Amino acid sequence: MSKRVERMRTEASGRPGRIRSLMSGLWRFATRRRTTGLALLILGGLLFIAATGPFIAPYDADELRMTDRLQGPNRTHLLGTDHFGRDILSRALSGTRITLLLGVSISAFALCVGLPIGMLAGFFDRFGLIVMRVVDALMAFPAIILALALMAILGKPGIANVILAVGLVWAPRMVRVVYSATLTLRESVFVEAARALGVKTSRILLRHIAINLISPVIVQATFTFAFSIMEVAALNFLGVGIPPYVASWGGMMNEGRTYVIRAPWIILFPGLFLATAVLSFNLVGDALRDRLDPKLRRIM
Amino acid sequence: MLTFVLRRGVGLLVSTFLVTTITFVLMQMIPGDPAAVMLGANATPEQIEILRESWGLNQPILVQFVRYLGNFLRGNFGDSLFHRKPVLGIIGQRAETSIWLGAAALLVVVGLGIPAGVLASIRPNGLTDNAMLLVALGGASIPSFWLGLMLMTLFAGRLGWLPSSGFTSILETGNLANLKSLVLPAFSLGFVNAALVARTTRSSMLDVLQADYITTARAKGLRGRVVIMKHAFRNASIPIVTVISFTFASLVSGAVVTETVFALPGVGSLIVQSVLKRDYPVIQGIMFIVAVLYVVINFATDLSYALLDPRIRYR
Numbered sequence: 001m002s003k004r005v006e007r008m009r010t011e012a013s014g015r016p017g018r019i020r021s022l023m024s025g026l027w028r029f030a031t032r033r034r035t036t037g038l039a040l041l042i043l044g045g046l047l048f049i050a051a052t053g054p055f056i057a058p059y060d061a062d063e064l065r066m067t068d069r070l071q072g073p074n075r076t077h078l079l080g081t082d083h084f085g086r087d088i089l090s091r092a093l094s095g096t097r098i099t100l101l102l103g104v105s106i107s108a109f110a111l112c113v114g115l116p117i118g119m120l121a122g123f124f125d126r127f128g129l130i131v132m133r134v135v136d137a138l139m140a141f142p143a144i145i146l147a148l149a150l151m152a153i154l155g156k157p158g159i160a161n162v163i164l165a166v167g168l169v170w171a172p173r174m175v176r177v178v179y180s181a182t183l184t185l186r187e188s189v190f191v192e193a194a195r196a197l198g199v200k201t202s203r204i205l206l207r208h209i210a211i212n213l214i215s216p217v218i219v220q221a222t223f224t225f226a227f228s229i230m231e232v233a234a235l236n237f238l239g240v241g242i243p244p245y246v247a248s249w250g251g252m253m254n255e256g257r258t259y260v261i262r263a264p265w266i267i268l269f270p271g272l273f274l275a276t277a278v279l280s281f282n283l284v285g286d287a288l289r290d291r292l293d294p295k296l297r298r299i300m
Numbered sequence: 301m302l303t304f305v306l307r308r309g310v311g312l313l314v315s316t317f318l319v320t321t322i323t324f325v326l327m328q329m330i331p332g333d334p335a336a337v338m339l340g341a342n343a344t345p346e347q348i349e350i351l352r353e354s355w356g357l358n359q360p361i362l363v364q365f366v367r368y369l370g371n372f373l374r375g376n377f378g379d380s381l382f383h384r385k386p387v388l389g390i391i392g393q394r395a396e397t398s399i400w401l402g403a404a405a406l407l408v409v410v411g412l413g414i415p416a417g418v419l420a421s422i423r424p425n426g427l428t429d430n431a432m433l434l435v436a437l438g439g440a441s442i443p444s445f446w447l448g449l450m451l452m453t454l455f456a457g458r459l460g461w462l463p464s465s466g467f468t469s470i471l472e473t474g475n476l477a478n479l480k481s482l483v484l485p486a487f488s489l490g491f492v493n494a495a496l497v498a499r500t501t502r503s504s505m506l507d508v509l510q511a512d513y514i515t516t517a518r519a520k521g522l523r524g525r526v527v528i529m530k531h532a533f534r535n536a537s538i539p540i541v542t543v544i545s546f547t548f549a550s551l552v553s554g555a556v557v558t559e560t561v562f563a564l565p566g567v568g569s570l571i572v573q574s575v576l577k578r579d580y581p582v583i584q585g586i587m588f589i590v591a592v593l594y595v596v597i598n599f600a601t602d603l604s605y606a607l608l609d610p611r612i613r614y615r
Contacts, residue, residue: 137318140591140598144553145571149583152575153329230443234557237445238572253446257561260449261457261464271446279441 029291039283046277050097059087061094061247070263080265082256088266091247092273098248099229099277102162106228107221109167114174115217119209121175122182132179135172143169144234151240162241166231170224177220178213185209215292222285226278233274249274304606312599319591324368327584377585382577387585391567397467398555398566401489404482405551408490409497410544417501418528424506432498439495445557448488455484465563485562489554493547500543504536537608545601552590
């Protein structure tokens with residue numbers, strides 16, 4: 001009892017120090033490469049936009065003003081207007097929230113499916129043999145083809161269906177990464193030691209393997225995020241993603257297609273938002289990979 | 301070599317079987333009765349029952365699966381719900397455009413990617429290298445449909461140099477000038493992958509250029525070009541071949557949107573239209589063909605390793 005209290009005390013007193021070291025670690029991570037800092041800044045900006053979008057937008061994203069239609073970038077509409085006279089900047093800002101929301105949900109879905117399956121597949125040979133065959137076969141379908149088929153099967157366009165369809169496309173890739181990492185961890189000395197001490201398999205999996213999977217999983221989740229928001233944009237662009245009345249970057253580009261020669265800004269700016277978001281996630285992913293585990297370069 | 305081919309061949313069969321199984325399972329997940337979907341809202345229960353009977357939908361799932369496997373092996377993917385014609389025929393009509401587009405995009409990938417990568421590796425951290433890194437990073441973050449639309453605005457809209465959309469069959473008209481319509485689509489599709497190939501070529505070349513036999517070749521007084529092309533490039537080619545074979549999946553994915561952007565009558569735009577119309581047999585047929593192609597390309601890639609590096613055959 002007293003030992004436990006003592007441990008709790010040291011932990012409690014250690015907490016501010018731990019936060020400080022976490023912050024300084026984050027600072028070092030952000031400043032080690034100029035691009036990482038920049039990418040983190042952009043991500044911060046996007047998060048800010050996602051949180052405050054409707055409040056900082058100059059206009060209502062969905063308000064139709066037919067008198068203002070197809071205006072090029074000017075003083076009243078910084079990024080121009082679309083064929084319904086809607087303000088492109090306001091719509092792009094409003095699309096940020098849905099993009100980040102979908103990216104986070106899809107990565108979380110891929111993680112929740114991929115982590116347990118990949119870990120068990122890596123740990124138990126027979127199970128792994130079957131699972132990895134299926135994973136390989138699933139990966140034989142190009143991402144967008146599988147996502148399109150899943151959207152057709154799931155029925156109506158909608159946010160939940162997009163998360164499920166794109167999540168199911170990226171989950172096998174997560175399984176693959178977790179699987180390879182588990183294979184290496186399984187042979188490591190500390191797992192062998194735990195086994196020799198008679199630690200239960202479930203405990204080895206949770207306390208020794210899962211903990212050490214955190215780095216590769218975080219890195220893969222970052223890449224999943226980048227790829228999935230691009231794929232969601234493609235689905236929206238093709239008109240099979242989220243419903244067209246929700247302002248999204250891909251949806252805006254889809255609507256602007258007919259006017260692309262006359263009013264290229266309808267497509268230019270949402271595309272720039274998307275490319276910036278994807279680029280910064282890729283940069284952060286690269287930096288995380290190099291920082292957390294340089295060996296990952298080989299499996300990712 | 302024969303054992304190597306045989307072993308990979310068995311893997312090929314297993315993967316094809318699994319791909320077929322996955323397609324079957326996915327199509328089982330479609331909500332509702334396929335026969336009712338096929339006949340539309342005005343069908344009577346009797347009509348639905350007759351169709352169910354003729355498709356064997358009343359039989360146990362395993363029997364259905366075996367039947368389905370048999371049909372697929374014979375290239376029978378059923379009839380399109382919308383066109384009321386065999387799926388394989390519809391895909392066949394659309395294949396020409398996609399094959400031309402794929403070949404042209406691959407030309408962009410290889411023709412831009414490899415020279416750029418080799419150039420960058422000769423002077424690492426030089427101007428070419430840094431410029432390429434920038435393009436590769438940007439290229440990987442740009443959606444190909446966006447690039448396509450922007451190129452269309454510039455070259456078809458403003459400058460009027462190239463057609464903005466559409467494609468007429470070359471096999472039917474015999475007019476090679478139709479390839480002009482594929483310049484913009486092929487570039488927007490290939491560019492992103494070219495960047496990836498360039499990065500891989502560069503890093504693979506840099507690895508090889510540090511090897512002792514390169515120093516030896518240089519010390520022998522061989523010309524720089526000979527050292528780079530004959531000694532370094534072949535040895536650096538395995539990762540490059542791998543990444544080029546990977547581009548297949550990405551080219552197919554890209555083709556789906558690129559064909560839609562440029563209104564090309566290919567397989568990619570066909571699947572999008574089929575998804576919008578819920579034409580399940582067509583979706584299923586395309587999924588199957590693309591996945592099998594992927595598996596076959598992987599197989600061919602494995603074999604090419606053995607040709608490029610004789611040591612691999614004995615592993």
